[in-house]
Amino acid sequence: MSIMEMLKQPSFALPEKYRKLETKEMEEKVRAIKRQLGDSLFIPGHHYQRDEVIQFADAVGDSLQLAQISARNKKAKNIVFCGVHFMAETADILTTAEQTVILPDMRAGCSMADMADIYQTETAWKELQGLFGDTMLPLTYVNSTAAIKAFVGRNGGATVTSSNAHEMVKWAFGKKERILFLPDQHLGRNTAFDLGVDLGEMAVWNPINNELEYEGDLSKVKVILWKGHCSVHENFIVQNIEYVRRTYPDMKIIVHPECTHEVVGLSDDNGSTKYIIEKIEEAEPGSAWAIGTEMNLVNRLIQQHSDKHIISLNPNMCPCLTMNRIDLPHLLWSLDTIIEGNEGNVIKVDEQTAHEAVLALDRMLNR
Known part of the structure; x- marks a missing residue:
């Protein structure tokens, strides 16, 4: 049964009664x-979740951080993960067999993670080995499926976060001559560029056409970037920066490294979600900031820091659509299933995939 067929099953559809309840109830x-x-x-609860959900979170943070906190919380029999599918998978991988991870809405996926499936990746790896031999090490952003983490794990690679990407790319280059960076090309490009890799030394693997996009001498390629992206962060464009520079000349621009290389290069600063939050917290009262990241988080920062002038770098941005699928009715429904003793929307990663994914995670965490 395909994912789409699965989601059409009655057990995955929000019961109508929850749509009729008032918010206060x-x-x-x-x-x-x-x-x-x-x-x-x-x-x-992930930083990008709706406020109506975040208010009930026992911990708020980035995806890997939340999975690690969940794993340390041995008293928790049920972990209702308010994030997206790959985050819940990571939580299941790291928690014990006695703990159950539940995703309130199974439609809460991640377009970036879905841009690299295991079949495409295995095919690409075979093709790239034909071109480059045994000179590559795979790295995957934690924003990837359990299957991709497992692929990286069994091929000697590691996971990376937006906080430690520079450190992990350095580590990978200490192991092999080249890296394959999955699934976000922009984080890979921005990180490698910061470390001195020329743009001309980076190729792009197109999984749709099953081909390497590169013109020149292949022997010069140091980084192969998977042609994937974050649907939110790619929507911040150079014109947004030009508008802010004209309209608010004293305003600092800070963006997430999942933004395009052009946008990151024209900004004043860039960093992970955690870095952006901390930078705003530490900023002087009265300072002005345009933030290039998900709108739910930007709006929350605006509310929390009324002593600063904060705007979204792109005011026409929508919140992350898949993150936004988890709302108050779905959260209540998932909690009711626990009370009723039913097993609804459980995320379970098979043992072999989990074992290989842990290899990739451990190579990052145990450095």
Whole structure:
């Protein structure tokens, strides 16, 4: 059964009764269930989640951070992960067999992670080995499926985060002459460029056409970038920066490294979600900032730092559509299934995939 067929099954569709509830009633029900379940329930919430969901999170953070916190929380029998599918997979990989990871809405995927499936990746690896031999090491952004993490793990590579990408790319170059960077080309390009790799030494693997996009001497290629991207961060464009520079000449621009190389290059600073949050927290009162990242987070930062002038780098941006699928009705529904003793929207990674994915994660975490 395909994912689309699976999602059409009644068990994955939000029951109609939840659509009819008032917000206040749903909030009261969620609070009551949290009190009832106590320490046996843990709700991690990603920074990009809606405020209506974040208010009930027991921890707020980035994807890997939340998975690690979940793994340390041994009292939690049920982990209701308010994020997207690959995040819940990582939580399941790191937690014990006695813990159950639940995703409130199974449609909450990640377009970037979905741009590299295991079949495409295995095919690409074979083709690239034909071109470059045994000179490559794969790295994957943690924003990838468990299957891709497992592929990287069994081929000697590691995961990276947007916080440690520079460190991990350096590590990879200490192992092999070249790296294959999955699945976000922009994080890979920006990181490698910062480390002194020329743009002319970077090729792009197109998984749709099953071909390497590069003109020149292949022996000069040091980085092969998977042709994937974040649908949110790629929508920040050079014209947005030009507008801010004209309209707010004293405003600092800070963006996520999943933005394009051109946008990152024209900004004043770039860094992970955690870095952006900390930078705004540490900024002087009265300072002005244009932030190039997901809109739910930008709006939250605006509310939390009224002493600063903060805008979105692209005011016409929508929140991440897949993150936004998890709303208050879905959260309540997932909690009700726990109370009723039903097993709904459980994320389970098979043992072999989990084992190989841990190899990739451990190579990063144990450095």
